[in-house]
Amino acid sequence: MAEPDDLKAGAAALQRFGLGPKPGQGEAMRRQARDRLLAEIDFGIVAQPQGVPFSGAAEIGKALYAFEDDEKREREAKRASAQQPAQGMQVANAAQPADAQPAAPQNQMTPPRKAANEPALPYRTYREEVKARVDLALAAETGFAERLVMFWSNHFCVGATKSNMSRIMAGTYEREAIRPHVFGRFEEMLVAAESHPAMLDFLDNRQSIGPNSPAGRRRGRGLNENLAREIMELHTLGVSGGYSQADVTNLARIITGWTVVGREGVLGFPGSFAFNAGLHEPGATPLLGRSYDQPGRAQGVAALTDLARHPATSRFIATKLARHFVADDPPTELVELLARTFRESGGDLPAVYRALIGSDAAWTAPASKIRTPQEFLLASYRALGRQPDFGQIAGPLATMGQPFWQPSGPNGYADSNAAWASAEGIKTRIDVAAGWGRQAANAVPDPRGLSEDVLGPLLSSETRQAVARAESRSQALALLLMSPEFQRR
Amino acid sequence: MEHHDDDDDCERMTPSRRAVLGAAGALFGWSFVPKFAHAAAGSRDPRFLLVVLRGALDGLSAVPPIGDPDYAGLREGIALAKDGPEAALPLDGFFYLHPAMPNLARLYREGRAAIVHATATGYRERSHFDGQDVLESGQSGPGSTEDGWLNRLIASLPAGEGISRKGVLGVGVVPPLVVRGRAPVLGWAPPRMARAGIDLTTRLADLYGQRDPGLAMALQQAIETEGLARRSGMAEPRGGGGPDTADGMRRIAEGVAGLVGADDGPRIAALAFEGWDTHANEGGAKGRLANLLGGLDGAFAALEQGLAPVWKDTVVMVATEFGRTAAVNGTVGTDHGTGTVAFLVGGAVKGGRMITDWPGLKPGQLYQSRDLAPTTDIRTVAKGVVADLFGLSGPVLAEKVFPGTGELRPMQGLVV
Numbered sequence: 017m018a019e020p021d022d023l024k025a026g027a028a029a030l031q032r033f034g035l036g037p038k039p040g041q042g043e044a045m046r047r048q049a050r051d052r053l054l055a056e057i058d059f060g061i062v063a064q065p066q067g068v069p070f071s072g073a074a075e076i077g078k079a080l081y082a083f084e085d086d087e088k089r090e091r092e093a094k095r096a097s098a099q100q101p102a103q104g105m106q107v108a109n110a111a112q113p114a115d116a117q118p119a120a121p122q123n124q125m126t127p128p129r130k131a132a133n134e135p136a137l138p139y140r141t142y143r144e145e146v147k148a149r150v151d152l153a154l155a156a157e158t159g160f161a162e163r164l165v166m167f168w169s170n171h172f173c174v175g176a177t178k179s180n181m182s183r184i185m186a187g188t189y190e191r192e193a194i195r196p197h198v199f200g201r202f203e204e205m206l207v208a209a210e211s212h213p214a215m216l217d218f219l220d221n222r223q224s225i226g227p228n229s230p231a232g233r234r235r236g237r238g239l240n241e242n243l244a245r246e247i248m249e250l251h252t253l254g255v256s257g258g259y260s261q262a263d264v265t266n267l268a269r270i271i272t273g274w275t276v277v278g279r280e281g282v283l284g285f286p287g288s289f290a291f292n293a294g295l296h297e298p299g300a301t302p303l304l305g306r307s308y309d310q311p312g313r314a315q316g317v318a319a320l321t322d323l324a325r326h327p328a329t330s331r332f333i334a335t336k337l338a339r340h341f342v343a344d345d346p347p348t349e350l351v352e353l354l355a356r357t358f359r360e361s362g363g364d365l366p367a368v369y370r371a372l373i374g375s376d377a378a379w380t381a382p383a384s385k386i387r388t389p390q391e392f393l394l395a396s397y398r399a400l401g402r403q404p405d406f407g408q409i410a411g412p413l414a415t416m417g418q419p420f421w422q423p424s425g426p427n428g429y430a431d432s433n434a435a436w437a438s439a440e441g442i443k444t445r446i447d448v449a450a451g452w453g454r455q456a457a458n459a460v461p462d463p464r465g466l467s468e469d470v471l472g473p474l475l476s477s478e479t480r481q482a483v484a485r486a487e488s489r490s491q492a493l494a495l496l497l498m499s500p501e502f503q504r505r
Numbered sequence: 506m507e508h509h510d511d512d513d514d515c516e517r518m519t520p521s522r523r524a525v526l527g528a529a530g531a532l533f534g535w536s537f538v539p540k541f542a543h544a545a546a547g548s549r550d551p552r553f554l555l556v557v558l559r560g561a562l563d564g565l566s567a568v569p570p571i572g573d574p575d576y577a578g579l580r581e582g583i584a585l586a587k588d589g590p591e592a593a594l595p596l597d598g599f600f601y602l603h604p605a606m607p608n609l610a611r612l613y614r615e616g617r618a619a620i621v622h623a624t625a626t627g628y629r630e631r632s633h634f635d636g637q638d639v640l641e642s643g644q645s646g647p648g649s650t651e652d653g654w655l656n657r658l659i660a661s662l663p664a665g666e667g668i669s670r671k672g673v674l675g676v677g678v679v680p681p682l683v684v685r686g687r688a689p690v691l692g693w694a695p696p697r698m699a700r701a702g703i704d705l706t707t708r709l710a711d712l713y714g715q716r717d718p719g720l721a722m723a724l725q726q727a728i729e730t731e732g733l734a735r736r737s738g739m740a741e742p743r744g745g746g747g748p749d750t751a752d753g754m755r756r757i758a759e760g761v762a763g764l765v766g767a768d769d770g771p772r773i774a775a776l777a778f779e780g781w782d783t784h785a786n787e788g789g790a791k792g793r794l795a796n797l798l799g800g801l802d803g804a805f806a807a808l809e810q811g812l813a814p815v816w817k818d819t820v821v822m823v824a825t826e827f828g829r830t831a832a833v834n835g836t837v838g839t840d841h842g843t844g845t846v847a848f849l850v851g852g853a854v855k856g857g858r859m860i861t862d863w864p865g866l867k868p869g870q871l872y873q874s875r876d877l878a879p880t881t882d883i884r885t886v887a888k889g890v891v892a893d894l895f896g897l898s899g900p901v902l903a904e905k906v907f908p909g910t911g912e913l914r915p916m917q918g919l920v921v
Contacts, residue, residue: 219784220838223785223835223836224835224836225835227835238835239834240784240835240840241834241841242785255630255635256647386720424779425559425560425634427633427634430679433719434682434685436679437719437723438678438680438692439691439692439723439726439727440677440680440692440730442723442727443728446701447701449701450701450705476716478716479716482711491704491708495705495708495709499712500712500713500716500717503720504717
């Protein structure tokens with residue numbers, strides 16, 4: 017028999033670690049919360065979204081290059097007919113250099129205009145990837161594994177608005193680089209993320225050239241240290257992790273040649289990852305006091321592996337995990353526990369999650385964190401039992417400031433109340449919740465019953481009363497979704 | 506609460522709801538008190554706007570030192586020229602302005618814009634996020650993100666004075682760090698969808714008042730700003746680009762001007778434009794950076810127009826976390842650097858001049874042989890502006906607003 021306290025702790029844990037209950041999951045789930053969470057870790061596999069247009073980066077690459085070739089032909093045809101209407105002569109191609117990227121506005125996603133009201137391929141693909149990953153999160157039992165996917169996807173974030181390639185590949189990136197490694201070892205996810213075409217495009221490494229490589233000597237082009245810096249600052253050691261500008265430049269040298277196969281497919285399938293020796297800076301390169309003299313791609317893998325095992329990385333990851341799941345200022349003992357587990361297990365992520373779920377701190381800390389907009393959206397649609405279309409996902413998330421895979425920088429979306437529980441942020445949420453209440457009003461006959469169902473022992477008498485006294489069903493639902501118990505986890 | 510419902514409790518207004526409304530009413534009430542001259546700053550009713558450019562603006566492209574013999578060689582294909590079809594705009598014969606910024610060039614000619622070059626905060630690493638935290642927290646190093654210097658500035662003004670009571674405006678769904686802290690923060694973002702009705706908002710204010718002080722505070726501030734926006738007659742266009750597009754920058758600037766220009770509006774505001782991290786294909790007279798600079802230039806025009814009645818008392822300061830490498834990198838862009846530019850624009854600016862101790866661009870003159878060396882600490886500029894605008898003393902600036910900066914004297918004579 018579960019005591020009332022256990023039920024309440026279970027309810028709190030499902031909100032803290034999961035995506036919130038669906039109607040009818042109720043007491044059984046709350047009673048078994050800890051076991052269910054641990055069972056997801058033991059299962060060790062994250063589901064993959066279904067019904068996506070392309071299975072992987074290689075398939076996407078082929079389609080993307082074909083799409084870009086079509087666009088280019090169209091542009092040239094237009095230019096030709098505009099410039100020389102009377103003659104059939106070909107107009108000399110004054111196109112940009114092959115690697116020039118279209119200037120895409122970041123941080124927003126206006127579908128490129130297309131003749132027949134049909135958005136262009138990259139945006140269409142993004143749309144379907146978002147829909148598929150949201151469907152998965154709405155179907156999940158507790159949502160714990162999906163929360164871990166969201167955490168790691170944000171840790172190793174890419175931005176879908178940088179280029180056609182990053183837009184069309186953002187969903188694939190999460191499927192290929194993040195999901196398979198959420199219950200694996202950190203260093204595997206690290207290598208998968210840094211070598212994925214979406215990341216190499218997002219942080220410019222596909223264009224970085226070793227100055228002494230064959231291509232560097234021939235073309236006089238050189239390094240781009242963007243990815244190297246963010247690997248150390250944001251993905252592994254953390255900004256105070258003890259590296260220098262020289263280390264940044266050296267890591268950039270080490271990972272020269274990590275690039276994306278071009279449309280000719282010389283080094284593999286167009287659009288997939290390739291190590292291009294012709295771009296790689298030759299020779300041994302020092303990093304953080306060690307020398308790396310491995311040949312080719314192995315040099316970068318060795319450097320990343322050592323970064324993954326660096327003590328600063330264990331502290332950085334432990335702090336971020338504890339901050340995400342427990343509190344903006346997480347208990348020091350919890351951070352130390354997670355960091356120690358990370359180190360001693362060699363970055364075995366399931367071991368770290370078990371330490372988190374097993375810790376008292378994670379169960380007794382008050383529900384202080386406000387749900388991020390994405391968590392709020394998923395928890396709301398789960399509670400309301402709705403299957404949103406793409407517009408019902410993308411619109412509210414853009415309004416609340418957290419569309420999928422579009423952070424304003426490589427540090428990802430913020431993870432603090434200061435960011436999300438702002439005056440404007442709360443006001444915007446109310447607007448969104450009012451809209452959801454209106455949409456769901458007919459489908460939810462009894463908002464009071466739904467409140468009892470999804471909040472259970474967390475439901476306060478004040479919220480119960482506010483829902484009961486609402487002027488309409490839609491307002492009652494909005495009050496439920498905006499109640500402190502629903503907003504905080 | 507004109508609704509009817511079969512729940513007989515629904516018409517009753519609980520004490521806590523009254524309390525919340527009462528507090529909001531009091532905040533509005535202050536705004537209707539007629540304004541009197543501020544003792545500290547003469548008869549001026551000043552406005553100060555801080556624009557943070559996130560991503561690290563390339564100062565050598567925005568304000569190219571074309572007169573420096575080493576400039577063109579470092580910048581190769583993206584170097585700007587002083588003549589030709591896409592010529593940079595002349596400033597003082599040595600420095601030029603990017604051709605995407607004709608408004609700023611005009612403001613400079615009219616004496617309403619000054620440009621600080623080779624400037625930086627005290628931060629000397631190259632992390633965007635730490636760099637922005639230092640710029641916005643006003644602390645000497647990263648790691649302190651509890652509050653920002655504009656919030657502490659407001660808190661340092663005499664209690665009961667109009668400026669401090671009106672709070673500081675932070676633009677964006679996520680407010681910038683520079684405005685966060687204990688003093689009242691108002692939030693606003695360009696609206697993107699229909700707003701919820703007042704009744705729902707009031708009920709939530711009531712519920713939060715009983716259950717959740719943090720959410721109650723946030724909502725109360727939002728209610729206040731919304732009322733202000735409505736009273737100042739601001740239109741609510743929806744949709745449009747984000748803060749890294751010319752369209753988004755203009756809409757944000759228009760909104761801020763509407764709020765800050767209102768009689769009872771905040772006097773101090775911070776906003777952020779994004780997208781300045783030009784590692785690859787930065788472009789020269791045209792291209793990615795040019796589009797962004799054009800957006801910033803359009804925002805200047807929108808602010809000048811929207812704030813016209815108070816423009817003579819306005820200073821807009823534009824700053825970024827650090828600059829970019831002096832030389833172009835391997836991908837026709839620039840990597841993270843150090844020294845860069847800052848802009849001061851507005852009717853209260855003593856402008857028409859470059860403010861710089863130019864370090865030169867020869868290898869030995871660059872910071873760590875790679876970046877424009879910073880010779881002016883941006884904090885001396887910020888201190889100089891707010892000292893003159895708000896009558897803050899040196900010690901307050903050195904201890905409260907920018908702690909531990911006693912050795913950095915406020916720059917004199919920036920404000921007319």
